[in-house]
Amino acid sequence: MNLSEHFTLEELTRSELAARKGIDNTPTAEFERNLGELCTVLLEPTRALLGVPMHANSGYRCFLLNVAVGGSKTSAHLRGGACDFFPIGLTLQQAFDKIRHSSLPFDQVIIECNTWIHLGMAAAGKEPRRQALRATGSPGKWKYQLVTD
Numbered sequence: 001m002n003l004s005e006h007f008t009l010e011e012l013t014r015s016e017l018a019a020r021k022g023i024d025n026t027p028t029a030e031f032e033r034n035l036g037e038l039c040t041v042l043l044e045p046t047r048a049l050l051g052v053p054m055h056a057n058s059g060y061r062c063f064l065l066n067v068a069v070g071g072s073k074t075s076a077h078l079r080g081g082a083c084d085f086f087p088i089g090l091t092l093q094q095a096f097d098k099i100r101h102s103s104l105p106f107d108q109v110i111i112e113c114n115t116w117i118h119l120g121m122a123a124a125g126k127e128p129r130r131q132a133l134r135a136t137g138s139p140g141k142w143k144y145q146l147v148t149d
Contacts, residue, residue: 004039006047012039012059012083017068027060027080034080035060042106042121043083049102052089057116059083070139076107082120084112092117100132100147110135110144 001009009027012035018025027035038059047054061069061077076082087095096111099119105128110118112135122128132147 003036004044006053007039007043007056009035011056012080015058015061015065018062018065021064021068023062023064023068025060025062025065027062031060031080038081038083038121042104042119045104046099046119049098049104050087050090050095052087054085054087056083056085072142076120076123079123081107081123082118084116084118086116096132106130108133111147113137 003009003012009032013025013027015023015025017023043054043056058069058077059082060080061071061075063078066072066075066078071077077084086092090098092111092114096109096117099106099109099117105121106119107122107126107128108118108120108131110133112118118135133144134147135142135144137143
């Protein structure tokens, strides 16, 4: 099912870890709507800004999957409000810089372990913080540094 022109429900809920562990990562109707909003408000505009396709490697995560990956208890992934991706045709740093210097209404953009970019939207009724962060470490031991330059 398409959530937007370039993003599907399947790609934003697919998880190899969930499949291996037998975790049902099916979002509720509310979280599916959030994923649709994420695509409309952030993912499609980000794809247009970057001018390249994006490979989503983590979108919605149910509680059990979030625990299994060592995600934050307050992760936007839990409500369908975030996507981890890598750009196809740009370096992570190029994509991160373009996003953080844009006017996109992101809550957080995080370059994580120089492996992927986390892009999250603010929860309903909240203003986007527009935080740009660099994450290092490992699951359960993440360290975040604000990027201000």
